[in-house]
Amino acid sequence: MPGPRARPARAGDSLRRRLLLFLLVPVSITVVLVSVLVYAVASRYSDRVYDEGLLEDAYGLAKVLKATDSDALSPQAAFLLEYNKLGHNYYSVRSLRRGVLSASHEAIPPGPAPRLDGDAQFYDTAIGGVRSRAVALAVPAPADPSDTLVVTLAETVQDRQLRAQQILLMSILLQLVLTAVLLALMWSGVSRGLRALDPLIGRLARHGQELVPVGDVPVPAEIRPLSATIDALLERIRRLFVSQEHFIADAAHQLRTPLAGLALHAERARSSADEGQRADALAQVQVLTMRLARTATQLLALSRAQAPVEAAAPMAPLRLDQLVPEILGEHVARAMRADVDLGYEGPDEALTVRADAYALHDALGNLIDNALSYVRRGGTVSVALRRHGESARVSVDDDGPGVAESALPRLGDRFFRAPEAIEGGTGLGLAIVRRIADRHDARVAFARSCLGGLRVELDFPLIAPDAPSGRVAPLIAEPR
Template identity: 45%
Template sequence: MSQAPARRPSLRRRLLGFLLIPVTILLVLDILFTYGVALGYANHVHDRDLGNDALTLAKMMGSEQLSGELSPQARFLLQYDPNGDGYFSVVSRQRGLVAGNGQLPQAQRIPAMGAKPELFDTRMENHPLRAVTLTAPWNGHPGDVLVITVAETLSDRHAQARSILYLAILTQSLLIVCVLSLVWFGVNHGLRVLDPLTRRLARRNHELTPIGGPDVPQEILPLTRTIDALFARLRGMLALHDRFIADAAHQLRTPLTGLGLHVERALADPDPANVREALTHIRRLNQRAARTTAQLLALTRAQAPSTETVEHVPLDLARWVPEAVTQRVHDALAAGIDLGYQGPEQALSIHGHAASLHDLLDNLIDNCIRYAGRGSTVTVSLQARTDGGANLMVEDNGPGVPPELVPRLSERFFRAPGTSEEGSGLGLAIVQRIAERHRAEVIYRLAEEHGLCVEVRFPAPRRGHVAATQAEAPATR
């Protein structure tokens, strides 16, 4: 049973989720805050009115002669509550309850004569009340005072707070809708600034030129710069690809042409001596083509984008270089070359890629074997520097090169004029590229009499990447 395709992520849903959920939470918090403010305002207004009612009643009481009944005006003032019941009590300190419509609890602290009314919360018949009490003189009864308490339910206060809340919700909802509409319109209108960049990219075919320009908004500059950097890497890879094809065509044309000529010669003249001579030339040209192909591949690897963070590891040159030199002793003996090594016995570490460094040293030794001449001496030496780096030197006492040609030794396909030995002219170019990958410096020096010394100066290994010291293999000469 096939599974349903996974739901594609939506930027719109993600943005709406990030916006609507916080806005909803903020709206709920705002409703609670608004209701609290509105209730506080309603309590303030009602408390003020309740205190004024108590003061008004005190003035009315001062002009009446109470005998247990209140005037209709006073009773209407005390009992009027449009959303609930109003309660009151008038208590004489000498005679007790004079008038009232319920047993209102007394305040814990009775204000003194002439003091401001005292507001307090109380309950009666399980209903919360807000009450005010004050002390007033009782005309016609010297020495006696009245404690007047007036209370009301909280329903009117909550109703007023809800009215304010409903009005605030309506106003704020309209404001939020207007703000979201403006944001939606502003985002859509603001994103139109990307239209020139989109049209410019749509008109491209196979171009890898930078896409940045003066019309690119500042907010997407990091994106365009990243894309431009990607295009630059792609251009480098394509240029490397084209260069490899051009180099291969240039270097393989001659041996392939020679192979064809010698094959035709062998076919045209079946004499065994001529066929043997043709086959000898074919073998030589085949070896030359194989060598050139290997050099081209090595140069391509050396010029490829660096993978230093993945491939570079600590290497002990004092152990690794003698082993690499030993592998070329047989070739040196076949060419009549005295190949030897000189170096320290203690560990000498750098940070690098083993295969690339093997290509570097192999090309330096191969260059000496090919051009130094029979009977020459080639010495590979290793020295430690005081700054923690290492110097790798390959020196021969061959014919050398003219001083004016030394700066061109690292050029691709460059060969000194008058050289009879076959070669691709890529060896020292490979050495230069590999050294650059290892942040090393290549220096060419001519000997005092004759010969050439190539020195590669490696930087000190980074802290934390030094290989553990190992026993060094004995040097051979």
């Protein structure tokens, strides 16, 4: 099953912009987290400082009461206790025996029971719907040592919050400055890092038409796989160009002779006044035309067989035990005309392979056609399909002249023709077979046949009959 396709890059995509975005996201998250942490620390610090101030005021009030030897406050002292330019202060002096002795205009809600050991008791409360912070301190009553006074002071938290916000604001401003500096440094660093690609880009720009390797260009270690991939691609392109040049040259050579003969015999037929010579010339024109058509057909088949894997038709499960007899049936009429005994021996089981049905049709058709071309009239061609271990083996034997042992290794090379080859052959049939076999991971072998001629074997890896596939291959492939 094919994997997910990579998302194509949009026009205008920038690697520099992507890298900066990847760096900016964690930096922004860090700034937010640091701001939250700073605000929490600032609030805690502000609470601690203001709590200490509130406690000092409570001790001061207790000293004032002790110094005046009175349980009540003067109006001036009460005003000073309540005054706060940013919020409001509240106080309360309460006797455990006699109740509230003195208090601000708004009463402080009672908090936890006061501690009589002299330690202050802090607590949060709300006065008039406003959040406040209070401290309660128990001291002996100046007028009656047997009594205890609870001195309570409270203040709104507006001042505390303002101080924490000021610290947060200064922290944010500082972090924004640092972020701007970091962005400038990141931009400079990313730009400097990307400049390491300049030698590679320059080499490709200068020598792109020459397909010069770029592996020797000094690049960072992270870019070396890219350089290696580019070199591999350039090498494949170079080999493809060389192969195309050879193919075109060989094809031109193969077509030049029959075309020259065709022109010669056409001129003979046009200029000859003798009916016999004209008929002979036209017969030669017909033979050469058929030869050209056969050569062109085989050139097209070879071109398909040599196409890149990406451009080839997809592989699918294919039953050879059904395909081979059908291809054989296409050649029965020709065999009968040549009085050739065309035999077939098939298996008793289904033999399934993964293949391109059209390519396999070309390969097996060329094998049978090649065998029929080399046997004499009244000869024998035997085709067999059987299981051979984990492979399906297709073999074609004929009783033709065969091929010398020294020439067997070269069978399958483009345009190679053995000395025993018939006149008019192109040397493409077995080349097509070899290319198609390579694409199917099949083994092709040439040997001396027990019938006296040539034996060709094709071994295809077998698969389970129910193997999954993206599509179902046709059992019978029609020639393209």
